[in-house]
């Protein structure tokens with residue numbers, strides 16, 4: 001006798017889940033259609049997930065063949081500048097897309113430099129007495145008065161009908177020099193530009209303040225260019241306008257979008273350019289720079305000397321400007337490049353890290369997967385101290401950091417490249433008579449020329465490597481000036497080839 005059975009069902013009696021999901025015995029037509037629709041939807045979603053998993057697996061397999069390169073070194077050593085050179089070489093279009101964003105950084109660099117010069121002059125009033133021509137001022141003026149007071153006084157004098165002919169009382173003391181008077185006027189006239197610094201800083205950092213990483217500058221995370229993309233809202237829509245302004249250029253700045261803020265600073269800069277020039281070229285400032293009492297960073301001098309060009313209303317940063325622009329990296333930012341190798345392309349992940357002491361803990365998670373390191377050490381910095389720890393000489397810090405990198409167990413097998421950077425600045429310092437021995441006493445009586453100084457510093461780095469090299473790894477070292485496009489291009493090509501040689505060996509692809 002035949003026993004009628006339900007057709008074999010996917011809803012197995014043994015599997016409790018299937019059992020729970022089985023259709024009811026008496027299913028209506030409507031319910032059945034709904035159930036089948038749901039099942040079809042579920043299958044479609046499941047297929048999409050499966051497909052995505054396959055893609056992820058493929059990407060994962062491929063990514064195991066990617067090159068991961070860490071750019072390490074102290075703050076201001078030139079890591080981000082080197083990253084820009086990679087970008088210029090392997091992804092020039094993206095640098096072009098970012099070009100206008102750099103205007104914000106460059107304006108910020110200028111406003112900051114102007115403030116620093118003015119602060120220096122304020123803090124060192126005595127320099128005016130040294131050997132700049134002096135003009136006595138009336139007895140009634142107390143030496144306690146600020147330079148602004150003096151400007152107001154001189155303004156008042158200027159408006160008085162007799163101002164030009166009014167004689168100052170003779171050898172009275174205290175005295176105000178003509179140079180002081182001029183600087184005081186400039187200080188007042190440049191105040192809108194100086195005030196723009198903090199607005200631009202907020203634009204760039206998104207209002208993030210970093211503690212424990214030095215006292216100056218502004219830190220940016222990866223992707224800051226989007227926040228600072230200074231595009232005309234009439235062509236780009238109003239989408240950028242949501243960025244808040246913490247410290248406005250003017251009272252209305254809170255309501256301005258990025259484009260408008262940067263445009264406004266551009267207008268201020270244009271209106272102030274003659275004053276910036278006068279300040280920068282003034283005898284007292286140039287004298288203080290020459291005597292090294294006023295020490296400005298390299299980018300400050302670069303942009304202040306180019307103020308006419310940078311302050312033009314239709315200014316678009318050149319590649320050279322972008323390479324000189326200074327902004328501090330926060331944490332680790334990853335940049336992807338497709339680098340050709342024997343007719344195919346290999347994805348390079350470049351990790352550009354923040355080098356200040358307070359940022360260094362963020363590097364460690366990237367050690368595990370890395371294939372190669374470029375350690376950037378600025379050898380021009382022998383006469384400088386860490387911003388975050390003014391007792392530590394910057395070359396000393398670089399050597400300590402290099403020791404930590406060479407001896408780190410996680411990094412023992414990585415391809416290691418050393419860039420002894422900022423050779424152009426080193427050359428300038430030595431040509432201007434700055435003596436290494438004054439800052440590095442162990443330098444002794446060695447000649448103070450470029451060759452000897454480079455050899456001395458290089459020997460120290462090589463020694464650190466030798467002492468921490470149980471695995472007999474090769475150290476590739478280069479003397480670099482990473483703002484020089486042509487020279488850096490050929491060094492990058494050299495580094496790329498040496499990394500690929502190791503990579504091909506370890507991937508057993510040859």
Ligand SMILES: Nc1nc2c(ncn2[C@@H]2O[C@H](COP(=O)(O)OP(=O)(O)OP(=O)(O)O)[C@@H](O)[C@H]2O)c(=O)[nH]1
Pocket residue numbers: 073074075076077078079080081082298299323324325326327328329330353354355356421422423424425480481482483
């Ligand atoms: N003249 C000259 N300037 C350089 C050189 N390398 C870097 N600079 C400048 O030095 C400044 C600092 O360089 P960055 O690349 O921002 O330094 P960094 O190592 O990324 O610094 P952090 O992000 O703070 O860790 C920038 O203004 C660069 O233009 C160089 O070889 N020569």
Ligand SMILES: [Mg+2]
Pocket residue numbers: 079080081327328329352353354355
């Ligand atoms: Mg950086």
